[in-house]
Amino acid sequence: MNFDLSEDQQLLKDTFERFLKQTYGFEQRKAACAKPEGWSHDIWREMAEIGLTGLLVPEAHGGFGGGKVEAMVALEALGSALVVEPFLPTAVLCAHLIAKHGTTAIAEEYLPKIVDGSALLALAHMERQAPLDPANVATTAKPSGDGYVLNGEKTLVLHGDSAQALIVSARVAGNQTDRAGIGLFLVDAKASGLKRQAYATQDNGRAAEISLYDVPARALGEAVAKDGLLALEATIDLGMACICVEAVGAMAALHALTVDYLKMRKQFGLPIGAFQVLQHRAADMYIALELARSMAISAMMSTDEPDAHKRHQAIAAAKVQIGRAGMMLGEEATQLHGGIGMTMEYASGHYFKRLTMIDAQWGDADHHLGQLARQGSLLSD
C-alpha cells in the first residue's frame, strides 16, 4: 500500500499549485467572480495552457491522459484555491463521458477543444421531480432523421449557462422511473427550442435551468443512446469523488487559515489560540479533515472499480464523511474566527460556502447515509 505520488505526479502537483498561487489569490478570484459570466476566460485559457483542462483527455486526442491520481492532484489544488472556473462539468464530467462513450465524430470534435480550452460543456441530467435520482427521467428523446429531438426540462445544470454544448439524459423508452431506456445525447446550446435561465450559486458558481422543446440532438454514442444510465451513474460517481477531493483541498486550506488566525488574533492580551478549548476544537477539526482525506482518496481510487455497486458504495460513503466533515469544519472555522469569518472580505466564509454547497451537490450526507443503509455492509473483507 502506498499513498505517495510518483515523481511525475508530484511535478504536476507543484505546477498546479504554483500556477494557482500566481493567478488565484483572494483578490484575483474576486475579480474573476465579478466578471459577467462569474468566472474568467483568461484564467480558463491559462488553465488550458498548463494542461488542466485536458488533464483527463486521452493522449490520442491531445490530452494529458491523466488518471485518477492526476485528477486527485488537480482537484485538491483547485479546491484549495476555490477555483470557480467550469473545470468539473467540462474537463471531468463531459470529457469523461465523451472519451469513454462518445462517437468518434463527437470525440474528435470536442476533446481537442476541451484540451485547448475552447470548448465549454455541461451535463444536464437532473429533473425537478427527483434531482437526486438519475433514473427518474421525464425528458424524452425521439428519433428524427439522423438524430433525435428532445423535449423536457432539466434543472441545476452546473455551468449550463456558458456551455456551448450539453450532454442531456433523456428517455427513449419505458416509464419515468425505469432504469432501462435512458439515453445520453449531445445538444448544441444554440439549437432552436433550447432555453436557459442562468443564475449564480451560493459559492460563486454558475448554473442554469434548461428547457427543451423539440430540440435537435445527436446520440452521444451508439450504446449510450439506448441505455446510458450506467454510464451516467458512473459519471456522477466520478463527479462526487472529484468534489470530495476538492472539498478536502478546501478543508485543508480552511483549517490552516483557522489555525493561523488563532495564533495571530489576540484577545485578553493573549493569542486566542492559547485557550485550550480553541486548541481542542482545532484538533477535532484536524481529525475530521484527516478522516475525510482518507475517504476522498478511497473514493477517487474507486472510480475505476469495475463492480458498479462497490464503486458507488465507496464513493457514497466518502460523500457522507466529506459532507459531515465539510459542514463541521465550515461551521467551526466561522465560530473560531468570530465576526471576520462572517464577512465576504475574508476567505474563510468562501470556503464555508463552497463546502456547504459540496454537501448539497448530488445529495447530502444524510441522503447518502439513508441510501447506503439499505444496501448491506460496507465493511471490507
Place this chain on the structure above:
Amino acid sequence: MNFDLSEDQQLLKDTFERFLKQTYGFEQRKAACAKPEGWSHDIWREMAEIGLTGLLVPEAHGGFGGGKVEAMVALEALGSALVVEPFLPTAVLCAHLIAKHGTTAIAEEYLPKIVDGSALLALAHMERQAPLDPANVATTAKPSGDGYVLNGEKTLVLHGDSAQALIVSARVAGNQTDRAGIGLFLVDAKASGLKRQAYATQDNGRAAEISLYDVPARALGEAVAKDGLLALEATIDLGMACICVEAVGAMAALHALTVDYLKMRKQFGLPIGAFQVLQHRAADMYIALELARSMAISAMMSTDEPDAHKRHQAIAAAKVQIGRAGMMLGEEATQLHGGIGMTMEYASGHYFKRLTMIDAQWGDADHHLGQLARQGSLLSD
C-alpha cells in the same frame, strides 16, 4: 407560572433529604445492596415511617395523599441517593393502579399495607416478543369461578422477585396486538402455577421473569378487567415521568460530584478543573442537566393531563431528553473522573449505571423519538 414548592412541599423535601443523608450514604447503600434481596427491609420500614411508601396513597386509605409535586420531590431525592428499594413498583405503579382502578376490597387490603411498608407489589406487563409495546399481550386470562386463571410469560418485572402480589396484564379477548381486550389482574405471588426467576439488574436493582400456568387471579377492578390498556398506559407514563425525575436527581448529584472532583484532583501541579476544556465540558453537562430538569418537570406535571395523547407526548419527549442527557452526563462524568470513575468503589460509576438503565427502561431515547416522529408536532400553541 410558578416553579416553587409550597411550604409543605419544601418541608417534605427537607424531610426526605435529611432522612436519606442519614440512612443512605455510599457505604450504607452498599450494605443494603449486599443483602440477599439486594435491598434493605429495615430501610424500607423507615421509608414507610417517614411517609414515603404511602406518599401517593389517598388519605382515605391512611396515605399521605400526595400528588405529582410530592412525587417529584420524593423521586428527585431518591435518585440523588440512588435508592434501590422497591419504591417505584410498590409505592408508585401499583399504589396508583390500585387507588385509581382497584376494587374496594383490593384497595382496602393493599393500600394500608403499602402505607405501613408491609406490602410489596410489582407490575408485570412486559412480554418478550415486544417488551416496549404494552398492547402486545399473549398472556391470557380466562374466567374461572369468581375469578380468572392466567397463562403466559412476563419479562423484566421490576422487583418481581420480592413482591407478594403482582398486577398482571392479560388478554381477555382479541388478537395478540389488539388494543382492546387487555385486562389487569391481581395475582398472589405464592399462587400455584406461578414461577419466577429472580435476577439482579446492572444498577443494583432487582427483577424477575414470571411464568404463569393456570394461575388463579382476581380482577384488579371491574372496568380494567375488560379494558385495562388505557389505565396501564397511563401507569407506564407515570412510571416514565417518575424515572425522568429520578434521573434528574441522579444527574444533579453526579454533576456536583464531578465538579467537586475537578476542583480537588490535581495533575501537573494544578487542579484539573483549571483546564478550560474540562470547565467547558462541565458547563455543557450543566446545560444538559438543566434542560433535562425542565423536561422532567414538564413530564411530571403532565401525568394528570386528561388527553392521553398529549400526556404521552409530553412524557415521551421528556424520556428522549432525559435519556440523552443521562447518557451524556454518565459518559462525561466517567471521562472527567478518569480511572476512579471506572470503579465500583466510587459513586460516579453507580450514577452512570443507573442513568444508563433509566434510558433502557420502557424504551430508550431513540425508541421514543422514532415513535414521536410519527405523531405530529410537539409544539405547544
Place this chain on the structure above:
Amino acid sequence: MDMQLTADEVAFRKEVRSFIRSALPTQIRDKVAAGGYGSRDEMIEWTRILHAKGWSVPHWPVQWGGTGWSPMQLAIFDDEIQLANAPQPLAFGVNMLGPVLYTFGNEAQKARFLPRIANLDDWWCQGFSEPGAGSDLASLKTSARLEGNAYIVNGQKTWTTLAQYAEWIFCLVRTDPESLQPGRKKQEGISFLLIDMKTKGITVRPIQTIDGGVEVNEVFFDDVRVPVENLVGQENRGWDYAKFLLGNERNGIARTGATKEKLRRIRQLAQNGYEGGPPRAHDRRFMEKLTAAEIELRALEITQWRVLARVAKNPKGKPDPASSILKIKGSQMQQCATELLLEMAGPYAMVRKSSASDAHNQPPVGPEWAAVTAPQYFNYRKVSIYGGSNEIQRNIIAKAILGF
C-alpha cells in the same frame, strides 16, 4: 408549582395575539416568515403602530412610555411578536440604549431621546466592537479627548449593525488613554457617548456578509466633535453602563418564539413535494430530526420560564448567570432550524438570487422558499458569535455557576 399560565395571562396573550396579528401589515409578516427582515421604512411603520397602541417600549418605566407589565407579560409579548412573524422593535434603541438612558442619563437626555426612540424617530446603532476588541471588549481604543465643550473622537468601530440606516450611534470611547497602561484597569478609562451620525468626520463602510447581505458596517471617526452634553453618566464610568446594557441584552436572547415559528413552518413545508416529488414528511430521518428539535426547543422554553420565574421574584437583581444557558441553547436552536431548512432544500439550496431584479424577471429555481435557506443558514452562524460568544457564555457558566 404550576406550569400553566394564569387566566389573566391567558387573556393577556389572547389580547396581544389578536392585536399583533390584525395590526401587522401583511407584506411585513410574509417577509419575516420567509426568513427576511423588514426594510427601514417597514420597521418604522410597525414601530409606530405599536407605539400608537402604547406597546413599542413595554418594559420601560410607565413615565417613558412603558406598560407596567409583569416579567411574564413582557415575555408573552415577546413570544407573540416572534410567533406572529412581526419584526422585533429595534433593539439598539429600545432594549439597549433606552434602559441605559432612563437609568443613568440626565433629565435632559431622557426628555430629548427617549420619546424619539419609542416612536423610532431616531434610528440608533451600537458602537461597541472594534477590530482589535471582540470578545475582549474592554480593550477598545477609539479615543475621545475633551476640548472645551466637546469631545474629539477618533478611531474605528466595527460590526455596527444597520449603521447605514442610523441617525445616531451610542459609543464606548476611551477618555482616559492612561487606563491602557500596564498596572491600570482598562475598564476604568471608558466613557459612554451619544453621537449624531451626521456629524462631520464619520464614515460608514458596509461589510458584505456571507449570506450576501449588508447588515453590518465599519464606522470610522476622524476628529468627530461630540458636544459634552452627549456624555451619558460620568466620564470614565462607561464600562458600568455597558455591563448593565449587556446584562439586559441576554433577556429574550433565546428567541424561542421565533424558532418555534420556524419549526412550525418547516413541518408545514414538509407536507408538500416539489413538482411531483415526494414530500419531505415521508423521510423518517428528517422527521425525527425535526421532532428532536421540537423536543429540545420545548426543553429550552421551559428552562426560559424557570429563569424568568426566578428573575420575576427579584426583578432588580443582577443578570441570572443561567441566562447563559438560554444564550447557548437558544443560538443552537435558531441555527438548528436553519440547518433543517437547508437540508430540506436539498440541491436547491445552491441557487443564489443575485438581485431583486432577477427575481422579477425569472421564475424561482426550486421551491420558492428554498432560495433563502442558504443565506439564512449562513446568516445565523452569527448568533453563536455575537452578544458574547458561546465560548464566553461557557466561561460564565463555569465561573459564575460552577465556581471554577
Place this chain on the structure above:
Amino acid sequence: MDMQLTADEVAFRKEVRSFIRSALPTQIRDKVAAGGYGSRDEMIEWTRILHAKGWSVPHWPVQWGGTGWSPMQLAIFDDEIQLANAPQPLAFGVNMLGPVLYTFGNEAQKARFLPRIANLDDWWCQGFSEPGAGSDLASLKTSARLEGNAYIVNGQKTWTTLAQYAEWIFCLVRTDPESLQPGRKKQEGISFLLIDMKTKGITVRPIQTIDGGVEVNEVFFDDVRVPVENLVGQENRGWDYAKFLLGNERNGIARTGATKEKLRRIRQLAQNGYEGGPPRAHDRRFMEKLTAAEIELRALEITQWRVLARVAKNPKGKPDPASSILKIKGSQMQQCATELLLEMAGPYAMVRKSSASDAHNQPPVGPEWAAVTAPQYFNYRKVSIYGGSNEIQRNIIAKAILGF
C-alpha cells in the same frame, strides 16, 4: 499511489488467516466474540500455540523470536488476530516490556526474560500509574532506595491490569527523591525496575470496575527488596524508557480489526428478532447508525494505513503524532460499537448475571448476547481514558501537529 495490498501481502494475509482460524481453540474464540476475555490459562494456551508457530512476538528482532515481517505485515497480523476473535498476545510483556528490554536491557536481562515473555512463561504487569499520578505520570512517588545490592521499594501503584495473574511487574520508581523538589525536573529521578511479584512486602488489592469485573488492581509495596540487577538501563533514566514504551503503545491502538468484527456481529445479530419480535434490521434508524459507524471505521482504517505507510518509510523515527488521531478515533469507534450493542439489547441490557452459577442454573434473560452488552459498554469507557486520555491526545495534536 495504490490502496491495494500487493499480491505477496494478499498471500500473507491468507496464510495468517488460515493459521489463526484453524489453530485458535473454539471456546476461546467464542468467548472473545461474545465480548469476553480469555482466562489466564487460555491466554497461555493461545500464546504457546502462536509461539510454536514462531508468531508470538512477531515485531521483535529475529534474534529474540521475531519474524522480520514488514510494518504492513505486522499490521495485517494484528488485524487478523482481531478479526478472528483471537486474544491479542499479552501486551505488558510482548508490546511494552519486550521492546524496552531488547533496546535498553543488558544481555543478562535479555537472555533471562525475553524467551519467557515470548512463551508467556512469565505473566507481566505494568506498574506505572499511581493514585496521585494519572495523566501526570511523571509526578509518581513510589520510592526505591539503594541499600547494598538491592533497592528497597515503598509505595503504591494503581490501575494495574491483571496484576492478580502476574508473576512479574515492571515499575517506574523514584530513585532520586530530590527530583521532586521545586526547580528540579521530576522526570529526572525515575528508574525502571523489574520486580518479582512473589517478593515479600507486595500486596495486591483487586478493584471492582463498573462492568462488574476485576481487571485492575492496586499494588502496594512495603519495604520490597529488589536485586540491583533488576534495574533496566541506568538509574534515573527510567523516564526515557517509559516514553519509548508509551510511544510504542500507540501503535495498533485504533483496534480497527476488533471493531470491524464487532460491527459485523451487530449486523448479523440484527437479522434475527427475539421470541417472535421484529429483527432490529427493520429499524431504519438503527441501521443508519450502524452504517454511519461502518463509514467512520472505514475512514479510520484508511487513515491508519496512511500513518502506517509513513512509519514504514521511517521505521526508526519518533512516534508519529498523527497516531493520536488513531487513538482518539479508535477509542470512539470501539465505544460506538458497544453503544450500538447496548441499544440493540434494549431493556434486556438491564439484566445482570451475578455469577457463573446463576448462568448454569437459569435460562438466559433476553437474547443470549444481550447479557454482556451493558458490561462491555461500561468496560469500554476506559479506552478513552487509558494510554493517554483523549484530552491528552488532543493536546498532543494541538502542540505537535498544529504548532500551538
